[in-house]
Amino acid sequence: MIPLHQHPSGRHFLQIPGPSPVPDRILRAMSLPTIDHRGPEFGRLGLKVLSGMQQIFRTKHPVVIYPASGTGAWEAALVNTLSPGDALLMYETGHFATLWKKLAERLGLRPEFLAVPGTDAATGLPWSWRRGVQAELIEARLRADAGHAIKAVCVVHNETSTGVTSDIAAVRRAIDAAGHPALLMVDSISGLACADYRHDEWGVDVTVSGSQKGLMLPPGISFNAISPRALEASKSAKLPRSFWAWDEIVEMNKTGYWPYTPNTNLLYGLSEALDMLLEQGLEAVFARHQRWAEGVRGAVRAWGLPIQCADAAVYSPVLTGVITPQGVDADALRKLIHERFDLSLGTGLGKVKGRMFRIGHLGDCNDLTLMAALAGVEMGFRLAGVPLAGSGVQAAMAYFAATILAETATGGKAVTDGNLRIES
Ligand SMILES: *Cc1c(COP(=O)(O)O)cnc(C)c1O
Numbered sequence: 001m002i003p004l005h006q007h008p009s010g011r012h013f014l015q016i017p018g019p020s021p022v023p024d025r026i027l028r029a030m031s032l033p034t035i036d037h038r039g040p041e042f043g044r045l046g047l048k049v050l051s052g053m054q055q056i057f058r059t060k061h062p063v064v065i066y067p068a069s070g071t072g073a074w075e076a077a078l079v080n081t082l083s084p085g086d087a088l089l090m091y092e093t094g095h096f097a098t099l100w101k102k103l104a105e106r107l108g109l110r111p112e113f114l115a116v117p118g119t120d121a122a123t124g125l126p127w128s129w130r131r132g133v134q135a136e137l138i139e140a141r142l143r144a145d146a147g148h149a150i151k152a153v154c155v156v157h158n159e160t161s162t163g164v165t166s167d168i169a170a171v172r173r174a175i176d177a178a179g180h181p182a183l184l185m186v187d188s189i190s191g192l193a194c195a196d197y198r199h200d201e202w203g204v205d206v207t208v209s210g211s212q213k214g215l216m217l218p219p220g221i222s223f224n225a226i227s228p229r230a231l232e233a234s235k236s237a238k239l240p241r242s243f244w245a246w247d248e249i250v251e252m253n254k255t256g257y258w259p260y261t262p263n264t265n266l267l268y269g270l271s272e273a274l275d276m277l278l279e280q281g282l283e284a285v286f287a288r289h290q291r292w293a294e295g296v297r298g299a300v301r302a303w304g305l306p307i308q309c310a311d312a313a314v315y316s317p318v319l320t321g322v323i324t325p326q327g328v329d330a331d332a333l334r335k336l337i338h339e340r341f342d343l344s345l346g347t348g349l350g351k352v353k354g355r356m357f358r359i360g361h362l363g364d365c366n367d368l369t370l371m372a373a374l375a376g377v378e379m380g381f382r383l384a385g386v387p388l389a390g391s392g393v394q395a396a397m398a399y400f401a402a403t404i405l406a407e408t409a410t411g412g413k414a415v416t417d418g419n420l421r422i423e424s
Pocket residue numbers: 018069070071072096156158159160187188189190210213219
């Protein structure tokens with residue numbers, strides 16, 4: 001007999017911070033027949049998704065779409081703009097920043113890794129994995145680089161391993177204050193289309209993104225948004241590249257086509273995702289994620305557990321990292337929750353493995369999917385015999401209800417103003 005707690009019916013709760021759950025509307029769009037990627041219909045689709053992505057990145061300059069995961073777009077950003085042996089300044093915010101650095105090393109670049117030193121005494125976790133980029137460290141390092149050996153500064157906008165964002169405009173100000181010509185490259189693979197992002201206004205040279213996070217698509221396409229300076233740098237950059245080379249792609253994209261076969265059905269999905277995001281409006285999309293994030297953080301506070309992000313100014317609207325009490329293996333808890341409730345939570349990665357788990361609040365989500373996820377976590381703690389300070393489910397329900405009442409009372413203003421915090 002199948003045990004009662006196993007679920008042959010009902011939906012799986014994919015509550016990891018990417019791949020995110022894909023809305024049915026997008027799944028249906030992707031199920032249409034594949035068309036000729038050299039035909040007239042395709043050119044219209046190509047132009048639509050390319051200009052739509054410029055709106056999402058908030059750029060007037062070229063966006064390149066690769067049939068590759070985010071890691072491919074990381075590589076593309078570096079090989080198009082840099083030469084063998086170039087020095088880079090990268091910043092350790094967590095596991096994804098660490099992986100990008102490893103990739104740079106494998107390409108023959110010389111990345112230096114900046115970080116806030118030390119460990120947080122209460123949790124034993126590295127400080128730099130609980131905070132965003134400290135722009136003044138970047139400024140000081142660039143000032144010391146009088147010969148301008150450093151060719152690029154690379155930072156992660158939304159560090160998906162920790163649930164911490166970084167102030168990209170502050171990084172640009174730091175580079176400018178040091179009077180340094182380094183390019184600014186930003187990984188917004190998980191931040192884009194969830195958190196405010198402004199490629200042009202923030203003076204970013206290359207932004208890297210991917211399909212399977214805020215854009216609500218399956219994995220399989222990724223992006224480079226490219227500034228005129230980065231495009232100029234690509235003309236003299238010496239790292240070998242062919243598949244990733246911007247020149248031919250940018251040229252052919254002008255008519256909506258690619259030099260090779262693009263990911264046609266994922267582009268149908270992207271077209272639908274762009275309609276959904278732009279119909280709602282990016283400000284409302286960002287406010288929606290901030291509200292969910294605050295609801296989830298309210299639950300974590302009620303449980304009496306630390307949030308991985310120790311700086312309230314840079315909480316991620318995309319995911320929340322939850323630190324388990326000392327001695328409680330976060331992965332054992334995740335496994336139990338998955339088996340009992342068919343709910344997937346994000347694992348702790350790298351230096352925080354086993355010490356925390358991640359709740360994603362992105363993709364095809366709503367108040368009730370999040371309530372289900374929080375209920376699954378709360379029941380999981382109970383089954384694991386971990387005492388909690390209080391009910392996170394109650395706290396989140398109270399927050400969601402209160403924000404709806406406040407929104408109604410203010411004609412929508414209370415919520416679109418962002419980060420509405422209601423103390424219970
Ligand atoms: C998901 C993610 C990546 C890796 O992307 P893949 O598609 O797995 O290659 C890189 N950086 C960040 C911040 C991410 O969230």
